[in-house]
Amino acid sequence: MARKTPQPTPRKPRADAQRNRERILELAKKAFTRSGANISLDEVAKQAGVGAGTLYRHFPTREALLEAVYRTEVEKLAAAEREFSDKLPAVEALRAWMLLFVDYIATKEIIAPALNSLVGGASKVFEASGDQIKGAIHALVERAIASGDIRADLDPLDLLRALIGVSNVASGPDWQQSARRLVEILIAGSRPPQ
Template identity: 40%
Template sequence: MTTSRPMRADARRNHERIVTAAREAFTEHGPGAPLDDIARRAEVGPGTLYRHFAGRESLIEAVYHADVERLNLRAKELVDELAPLDALTGWLREQVAYVTYNRGLGAALKATIDQDSATYAQCKQLMRDAAAAVLAPAQEAGVVRGDLEPRDLLLLGHGLGVAAETAPDSFERLLSVTVAGLRAPM
């Protein structure tokens, strides 16, 4: 039986710096960004990068997972901070920002991450949980339609992200129209 020990504090910091540097490099240069550049940005040696990540695919996967975890956490923060409809609207806005930010990386993720992998399944569940976290209080408050499902929010957010990429000046109007369509009938 193998037990995994918690990561030492310095190793955890290196891991986080590598993921942050990879996110920046992938955003600037796409998923083919040189791993040596990522190590340099993270201020670690190539050996440290490879101790944490077997290769490009595992690094892309780690960036994806970290971003989805952040969106999941943000849903919970918004629910704690804002009125139900404002939390839902704020989370949709953040989901759209994520979709537009990761558009180029998204294709690489789909090509890299096995759709049957544990990471993909976990990230999919984290996104559903995040959507449910903002949807349930809004439904309980009666401010949005009761027939909405978390998946609906995910699909709407993705669609708004694509629209925001092609017509960024229309995003706020489209978000407003979308939220109006989510409202519970009077």
């Protein structure tokens, strides 16, 4: 009967909690995009019109907040993998996905400074949401290997590392072009020895 409550204490979650959570996410994304991943969390709380305690209750750490903010985007990337794999030849799918990854960062759908502190430190985003990303590139590479377009001994994570790396050096007006060129280099370098 009870749908989502395994135990005898069912209680509808409070509406204000839900509201606040969404509002914090919304304002946090704006703040991160505007000022980078190191902005004061108290400041984010203020902008969202909540107390610091509320923010920290919903998101215990900065990284938890970052992860929540970008979870949607990460899921979109995972979805794109499925779509590309359905519609495109193996190598094309891989290329398209890598370019999409780059574009997400270029257009600040995912901000580079976020990846920066996430990947750099003892972060969790690329362990939690990261599993999705890893799964995506893993599937793409596997298919490309099966089709014979990519060397069999290629570790998908190598490519991912390089991609993330480029996003770290995201400075200068040229960087997006550079990222695209790098995708081509990576793909070319991943082909099997003829």
